[in-house]
Amino acid sequence: MADPPSSRAAGIECLADGLEKPLLDNRSYRVIKLANQLEALLIHDPDTDKASAAMDIDVGSFADEEDMPGMAHAVEHLLFMGTKKYPGENDYNAYLTRYAGHSNAFTASTSTNYYFELSATSTSNSQSSSANSSRSSLPVPKHQAPLYGALDRFSQFFVNPLFLEDTLDRELRAVDSENKKNLQSDPWRLMQLSKSLSSPEHPYHKFSTGSYKTLHDDPIGRGVKIRDEFMRFYAKHYSANRMKLAVLGREGLDELQEWVQEFFSEVQNQDLAQLRWDGIPALSKDDLLTQTFAKPVMDQRNLDIYFPYPDEDELYASHPARYISHLIGHEGPGSILAYIKAKGWANGLSAGASPQCPGTAFFSIGIRLTESGLVNYQEVVRIVFQYIAMIKEQPPQEWIVDEMSRLAEVDFKYRQKIPASRTTSMLSGQMQKPSPRDQLLSAQSLIRKFNPEAIETGLKCLNAENFRIRLVSQEFPGEWDKKEKWYGTEYRYEKIPADFMSEIRKAAQATAGERPKELYWPAVNEFVPQRLDVEKKEVKEPAVTPKLIRNDANVRTWWKKDDQFWVPKASLHVLLRSPLAKQTPFYSVMGQIYRELVEDSLTEYSYDAELAGLEYAIMSHGQGMDVVVSGYNDKMAVLLEKVLLSMRDLQISDERFDIIKERLMRGYKNFEYTEPFRQISSYSRWLVSESGIINFQLLEEIKTVTAEDVRQFFPQLLKQMHIEILAHGNVYKEDALRITNLVESTLRPRPLPVEQWPTRRCIMLPEGSDYRYERVLKNADNINHCLEYTVFTGDAQDLRIRAKTLLLAQMGDEPVFDTLRTKEQLGYVVGSNAVLVSTLAGWRILIQSEKDCAYLEKRVDEFLMAFERTIREMPDDEFEAHKIGLVNKRLEKLKNLGQETGRFWGHVVDEMYHFDLVYDDVANIEPLTKTDMLDFFNKFIHPHSTTRAKAAVHLIAQASAADLANKTSDGEKVEKLVDTLVQMLGQLGLEDANAAAELKKRLQKVDVAKADLEGIVGAVGGYMKEGAGVAAEQVEQILAQGKAVIAQMLPTLGIVAPSAVAASDTEVNGEEAAGVNGTQKEEKKSKTVVIEDVKAFKASMPLSPGPRAVKDLREFEELGAKL
Known part of the structure; x- marks a missing residue:
């Protein structure tokens, strides 16, 4: 095919003007090569509300220098820290956040992948927006297009990054924190063990993540100028001909091509060869x-x-x-x-x-x-x-390949869209493969011969x-x-x-x-779909709610025929509503063992269905059990019936019961050894749930469960229940009613009266309350603490409260990360988000760190006090951009049938049936003013507010301050202190290459090991006045605020006064008295109440209302058709 005129005129080579693509893919594609040999995939998606780009560079950790493991990974981190054109270290992410965007990157063995995503438009997608209807179809000037500005900033990573000296130490600490996060992770440990036991002649042998020691201490000890080394690595390996770019937007292909040429033609090309290791065995x-x-x-x-x-x-x-x-x-x-x-x-x-x-x-x-x-x-x-x-x-066997080929073809043909950043990240990586450019979408999927x-x-x-x-x-x-x-x-x-x-x-x-006669070739797969017809009817707007086609004492069935994705697929969700499933931890364990036994009995039967794109799942939760079947609708009822029969007629052998029980027990035990940030949310949900169940309760109960207990349990579970069904996709109303009859006739339960249905309610913390729950982590080798700091804003069913909470989370996302992670380097895992748990709304900040939770909590308090000023001084256009970004995020189009099913089912099981919630959210977000948000913040969020309700969960690493002090040598304490002080001074803008040496010299006169706070503060002040030339008045002001911060930070470095160690030992060994009945103790000089007895805590708290349907369910009914 001839090149498009625009390509020829610009001297750009068109490698493919169109790709082999799925049947229903309405995107347009073009692959081009710039004059500097950089390849770019352009994707025009007329329907997208998210734009994205990704760059994959054909170099990764295998290219690390032998004496500096982690170089490629460190360079990946450093590129985010400012460029010549945009020198601010958060310029890039602040821009993305303004348009409800995000970014990330990862370093693999042979590639490094950078990607971002943000709103496709700078205007609101809301129908109620006055500008929306008139502007949506008109061309937008490029300077108003969020993608244009993002590409401008993103391209500079590969044109002129700064590798700023003052960000170097912080980002190497971020790499170190990331490495420490993985130290107790078995996948990382076992992968590195395999690598370490491989041939040193092959780069597979290397340690890829890097640490502060490998990237800072060791090379500096050898006299290496580490900034120069990172810049040298970048200059040596980052070449345009090794780069593959993917860009996705609403704009047409010609416009995207112009933008790519404008920004990425500057990338230098060194005509580097691909790094290969042919002929070098990874295993000798x-x-x-x-x-x-x-x-x-x-x-x-x-x-x-x-x-x-x-x-x-x-x-x-x-x-x-x-x-x-x-x-x-x-x-x-x-x-x-x-x-x-x-x-x-x-x-x-x-x-x-x-x-x-x-x-x-x-x-x-x-x-x-x-x-x-x-x-x-x-x-x-x-x-x-x-x-x-x-x-x-x-x-x-050719017949096996033919069967695999048919299944792969069906899967590719009806493949649906995935989120924009996943698309660009995946395809930019795929571009490094040698497949033809017009097969970028299909090469890894189809078996052609x-x-x-x-x-x-x-x-x-x-x-x-x-x-x-x-x-x-x-x-x-x-x-x-x-x-x-x-x-x-x-x-x-x-x-x-x-x-x-x-x-x-x-x-x-x-x-x-x-050979054993039990080993033989697989049979022909009977689940290969045959009927793939879809009746497509054009609709003005897809329906936003399913219809209620049966509603009686036994069953409630929701149904929607797919009207926007047009794939031969469907999803069936069946809720078996029963209070027995999670009545107590013991019943919950039995429900989980029962579920696992059913799935275990179906493994051989269901595997062919899974290969053919038809899957099932059984889940146990607080309202009962879910049975889900999804995939090609051709043989969906066949699989569903088999699953239901297996549930009803399950035969439990003692041998399989023992295996399943032991496997579940290990799962409960292992949860206590997962990374702290993966555990912490289960504790916060448990604390605010009226009848929540926590992992350690399950671990205790499972020890006593017998096979006979489960044999007695599951018939009782199935004997009486209410059935609620959602049938969604390529299914007609009559199909949905037949499926309903199949479920009902197979299980044959007695109706469960509405008044016996499980009700979900939340604990409502009173205004002015401040609670803390502490738990010591089980893993003695874990070095990370974890804090979840949550402020509660009210009833999640109050739409005004929801809107303000969501907007606060949008406004706070980037500042939380930039302050607490990038600048303060509290830990690799730092984040924030709105909390909408059942009927409770709030905002949380989560940090995993080597620093203790008390210190982390104080840093969050300091951040929140500063954030009040950020909101107050926020320019109006920035505030409006946050609102537009959030509105567009809420109105983001569903990408596939599964996402729509998930939305519908979420509204069904929460029993609010608020199917148009996103539109109500938008209606409540749009009128909000900055004054509204400031008042909301000062009432519910600000640490000095007398009306806020706060709860913090502290997961505490086993090593106490005293333990750490005993394990840390005096020399190590000084080194750690100096490193931290240099970092703190850097945050004040006092960067000095000689700061570490000067501080170390002054601290020689101070008894650092005994936590001489006055001496340490005096040494810092002396350096600031004499070494850094700061005015005495300013030094006094800084130290007045900084002294408390230093005091809090010292124990995290293993620097503890002997009296504090003794006091710590006395408190632990003496089990200092709690409050009345041992339920709660109020900390001295603090209003924070430590939760000692969760049951007593919950008993003393008011409860939220239960979930309430937003409409009379009769408004959803369409009961006319009968079989």
Whole structure:
């Protein structure tokens, strides 16, 4: 196809003017190459309300210098910290936030990906906006288009970043905090263990994240100028010909192309070759035929088998590894999993190829073992090799590839849109692959040809001389004699014993007669969809509410025929409403075991349905149980009926019960060892829920549950209930009524009277209250505390309260991050959001940090006091931009059928049936004034408000200030103090390359180890006056405010006065008296009340009203049709 005239005129090469795309994709695509060899994918989406761009650079952590691990990752962080054209370190993110946007980036092994998303328009998408109707179809001047300004700022990352000296230390600490966040994460620990036990000749061996030590302390100790090194890395690897850009917007392709050329033509091109590692094995000969026993943080039992495997990027037409993973990872009858699961040895299995870099990949098989499977792991390995031998006995089967190809084609044909930033980030990465440019959307999805030779090449790699094993368990073998360098994972590493290797080699050559008869090839998939017809009827506007087509004592059925996505798919949600499901923690545990047993019994049957795009799920929650079936509607009723019959007629074997119970128990236990920020919200929800249940209660109760308990429980659960159904998608009203009859006739429950339905209500904290709940974290090796600081704003069903809470969250998002993370460097995990829990509204700030929660809470208080001024002084146009951004966010178009189903079902289960909530939100946001928000803030949020209601959750790392003090040497205390003081001075604009040395010199005269606060403050003041030339009056003013901050910060550095350590020990060992009945204690000199007894706390609090339907349900009824 000829280049578009605009491309030829500009000297731009058009690589593809259109892409192979899904049937219903209304986007237009063009791939161009600028004169500097930068490739760009342009995406015009006429319907999008979000614009986005992403840049993928073909360099990642594999390019790190050997003596500075984490360089690529550090450079990724530093690019956000200002450019020559936009030098402010938050210029970029402040601009995005103004248009309800966000940004992020990630560093992978061979690429670094930067992306952003923001409103597609600077005007409101609200129909009530006076400007909306007249402007929506008119061209917008480019300087008013949010995407134009964002591309301008984004492009400068790759044109002229500053690598500012004063941001360097803070961002390296952010990298360090990110690394510390992962230190107790098993996926990170086990991945690095595999890397560390690989060939040092291959970059797979490297540590990729980096730390303050590897990026700052060690290189500076060698005399390295680290800023120069980061700039050198950038100059060496960031070249236009290595960059792939994807841009998505409402604007036409020609206009997007003009913008890309305007901003990205400046990127320098060095004509760099692709980094490749062909011929360098990631695993040397000595690394093969080994077994590693790794001790995890979590209680888990995994067997992993790794085979070095070829990089298949060039085989995008046939995807041979997918054939192999389809067979080995199959879960149906005859599969590896079906056989070892029947023996009680496994709970799950996965298999597939994972490319590491150009030239290198692994094929891995992962098996989740039971206790018995751990004991018999060698037998499990033998079975895997026997199955591989069975596959190799016959040539690659074309019928299997044809079936896979048909399913892939259907999936691609009816693929729906995903959010804008996910689209651009994914496609910019895909552009690094060698597939044809017009196949950027389809190359990774479609199987275009049968390539038996490539399949056989891949299968040859799965042999008994080309693998290694990793066994992960807290119990076996019981002794681990080594520690991995970067994460401290304990492990044992050895050659596979000769007798075991002999058994493996024998299994790899096993004939049909020598293999178990339970291993055989999969059957033809009966769930492949046949009927894919969709009756499309044009509508002026899609309906925003489903219809209520049955409403009686037994059943309530909601239905909507899809009228905007036109895919042959549907979703069925069935709520089995019963108070038994979560009446107590004991009943909740039984409900979860029951659910798991049903799913366990359906594994073999449902696997083919899952392959064919039809899935189910069962969920247990406070109102009962949900059964969900979603996917291609062709055979949906067949799967639903099988699920319901399995629920009704479940036969519980003692063996499977014991396995499921043990697996759930480990899950409850392991939750206590997840990262603190992943735990904390469960505690805050529990505190404000009238009858909430928390993880540690489940862990206690599950110990006593028996198989007979569950056998008695589930018939009672199903005996009496109310059924509520949503049928949505490519289903007609008659279909929905048939499904309703199917559910009702299969389960045959007695009606549950409305007055017995579970009611959800929240604790309402009184005005002026300030509560704190503390819990010490279980993981003794975790070094991070976590704070969730929540201020409550009232009843979430009050639309004015909702609107103000949502707008406050929009206005506070970027300042929270910029102040508490970027500037104060409190931790890597910092965020804020509106809290809308059931009937309760609020705003929360969350921080995970090495600093203790008391210090973090004070920093939040300081931030909020300053934020009041931010609101008060906010320019009117900025305030209006926040409102428009929030309105457009609330009105963001649904991308696919699943999102619409999720919205409908959320409104059904919350029993408010507020299907048009987003429009009511907008109607209440638009009239808000800055005065409204300032009054709202001062009443509900400001720390000095006498009417605010606040609750904080403190998750406390086990190491106390005294422990930390004892573990930290005097020299380390001084070093940490100096680093922190330099950082604090930098925030005041006092950057000085000699500050650290000067402060260290002055602190030599101070007893830092004994927390001599006056001496430390005096040393800082002396430096400011004499070393930094600050006026004496200004120094006194700064120190008057800063002294308290330094005092709070010292314990987090392990600097504690001996008297404080003794007092801390006395309080802990003496169990200082609580209040009356031991329920609450009021802190001295503070109005904060520490919650000691949650039951007593809840009993003393008023409750919110329960959820209330916004309309009489008869207004939704359409009951005319009957079967």
